Amino acid sequence: MVGVESLRGRDLLSIADLNRNELTALIDLSLKMKELYYKGFRNLNILNGKVLALIFEKHSTRTRVSLQVAIHQLGGTSLYLSSQELQLARGEPIKDTARVLERYVDGIAARVYKHKSLVELAEHAQIPVINALSDVEHPLQAIADVMTIIELKKDIRKLKIAFFGDGADNVLHSLMLAVAMLGGALYIATAPGYDPNPEIFKKAKEYASESGGQIFIVRDPIEAAKDADVIYTDVWVSMGQESEREKRIRDLSRYQVNSEIVSYAKKDYIFMHCLPAKRGEEVTDEVIESRNSAVWIQAENRLHSAKAVLASILG
Secondary structure: OOOOHHHOOOOEOOHHHOOHHHHHHHHHHHHHHHHHHHOOOOOOOOOOOOEEEEEEOOOOOHHHHHHHHHHHHOOOEEEEEEOOOOHHHHOOOHHHHHHHHOOOOOEEEEEOOOHHHHHHHHHHOOOOEEEOOOOOOOHHHHHHHHHHHHHHHOOHHHOEEEEEOOOOOHHHHHHHHHHHHHOOEEEEEOOOOOOOOHHHHHHHHHHHHHHOOEEEEEOOHHHHHOOOOEEEEOOOOOOOOHHHHHHHHHHHHHHOEOHHHHOOOOOOOEEEEOOOOOEOOOEOHHHHOOOOEOHHHHHHHHHHHHHHHHHHHHO
């Protein structure tokens, strides 16, 4: 598939590491992987003999399980390496770990507190490094998110997507880049002091100008919700931000996704959340359990999109 072949052996630290054709090809392949899965093809042997190292500094459910199951279904194997189990915990430099692991495994997926750790890992490892979440971006989530939107709503260029909550959210950063690259319209409803990273926002605006997309930051949640096709939110307090909990809840409370907010969206809107959700904070139980909720499809698509990414980069 044109676009996917160019990813072989490359790092994926940011959605910006992809061009529009490559992102589109990854989404197409993700949908194909899902189609094959439901036709019974769950052992594809595309990565027979390949080994993926999973370095995780943070807890994980969807990212860890989807990557481990994905490479297993592609015929490869994985090694789960908690940072506390590696010599990193005793002060070994990241560059030393990188130069050792490149001699043992075929790729690394790392879930880290600081994005700079990923950059250093990729700089010194002569094998592909995949961002499995950092404080700046979560590209694997964004690929699954856009896959879900296209699967359920078709042409992203005709959609209004609204994100509510922390505008500096790592998931939003990647989603913003992906939506802008593909020509969608994204409204970010957030409070002053919680705007997206300026450099990432600037890059997204550049993508949008090229693709015909639109990216807006708004303060009024109703403005974002009005006639929206997709309503998206994420937790207000991410891992490592626990000390800011009370302030964040106070500052972002008006951006909760609840029955009033979604009443302004289109009747057939879909609700999305990357999970885990803090019900009663960023979203009410009524919304996440509603018939408009796509969160379980979205979560499942982490598996199929992970297979597309791994097959393309490690294949």
